[in-house]
Amino acid sequence: MNEDRALEQQFLDRAKALTNVAEVYRCLQVTMLICDMVAFGVRAEAKIFEAAYGEPSGQKYWDAHLSEPIRVYTLAHVLSAHVAEQAEQVEMARIAIIRAFRDAAEAGERWFTGDTTPLLAVEDGQTNFEGLAKIKLYPRPAVEWLLSKPKREHLVPTSLQRFLQSGGEPTNAQVPTARRPVTEKRAERFAAHYIKSEQAAGRSPTLRGLEAGAAKSADMHGGRDYLRNAFRRLWGVRRGRPPKASPKIAEK
Numbered sequence: 003m004n005e006d007r008a009l010e011q012q013f014l015d016r017a018k019a020l021t022n023v024a025e026v027y028r029c030l031q032v033t034m035l036i037c038d039m040v041a042f043g044v045r046a047e048a049k050i051f052e053a054a055y056g057e058p059s060g061q062k063y064w065d066a067h068l069s070e071p072i073r074v075y076t077l078a079h080v081l082s083a084h085v086a087e088q089a090e091q092v093e094m095a096r097i098a099i100i101r102a103f104r105d106a107a108e109a110g111e112r113w114f115t116g117d118t119t120p121l122l123a124v125e126d127g128q129t130n131f132e133g134l135a136k137i138k139l140y141p142r143p144a145v146e147w148l149l150s151k152p153k154r155e156h157l158v159p160t161s162l163q164r165f166l167q168s169g170g171e172p173t174n175a176q177v178p179t180a181r182r183p184v185t186e187k188r189a190e191r192f193a194a195h196y197i198k199s200e201q202a203a204g205r206s207p208t209l210r211g212l213e214a215g216a217a218k219s220a221d222m223h224g225g226r227d228y229l230r231n232a233f234r235r236l237w238g239v240r241r242g243r244p245p246k247a248s249p250k251i252a253e254k
Contacts, residue, residue, distance in 0.1 A: 040088065075131055077139065082099060097128075104124045107122055149166070188225070189225045194236055
């Protein structure tokens with residue numbers, strides 16, 4: 003028991019030494035610490051966050067990782083380090099995450115940057131991913147996509163899920179963040195909210211009205227096709243006529 007505590011303290015001391023390190027390096031070194039801890043069978047994520055950032059939730063840590071485009075392999079590495087319970091599970095989780103992102107690319111998700119051909123070529127039995135070095139993605143919508151899939155949500159660390167559930171807002175509101183690409187799920191939520199608001203006001207939802215509302219939202223720029231498809235699914239627009247029965251609108 004004393005040996006375990008001594009080992010844990012060594013990791014905490016290393017984390018404390020990162021307090022004044024620039025964030026571009028600190029978040030990566032904290033991830034390396036987490037990986038080392040898993041290798042030694044030590045589970046003290048919250049304590050590491052507390053030592054390195056002064057708070058146990060990991061808000062600043064996750065905000066740093068999710069604040070700008072990141073390499074596909076790097077994000078898979080970060081997530082796998084936190085979801086693995088044992089050392090042998092790290093590589094399994096990393097492979098599962100990369101395969102999930104491959105499936106997302108095949109489905110046409112728009113949160114990737116660059117040529118995704120090498121990612122699309124990933125095979126189920128593949129373990130070498132050197133060809134993915136140049137492919138990046140927007141991490142927030144990528145993680146939200148994982149959470150939207152029942153078979154993938156376990157690939158998102160609990161601390162990251164809590165961060166997103168709390169709003170996942172930047173720790174410094176004065177620093178602008180990159181605009182998130184519009185996903186099919188976000189477009190559907192936006193359309194559902196618009197339809198529900200129009201019905202509550204006694205008005206008939208229209209595609210033109212939806213697009214006008216989207217134009218005023220900084221988060222909906224570039225999502226015209228997704229919005230139109232979502233509106234047609236939810237409102238059943240056919241030649242400008244709504245269906246006879248009011249559709250069931252999914253709650254946010």
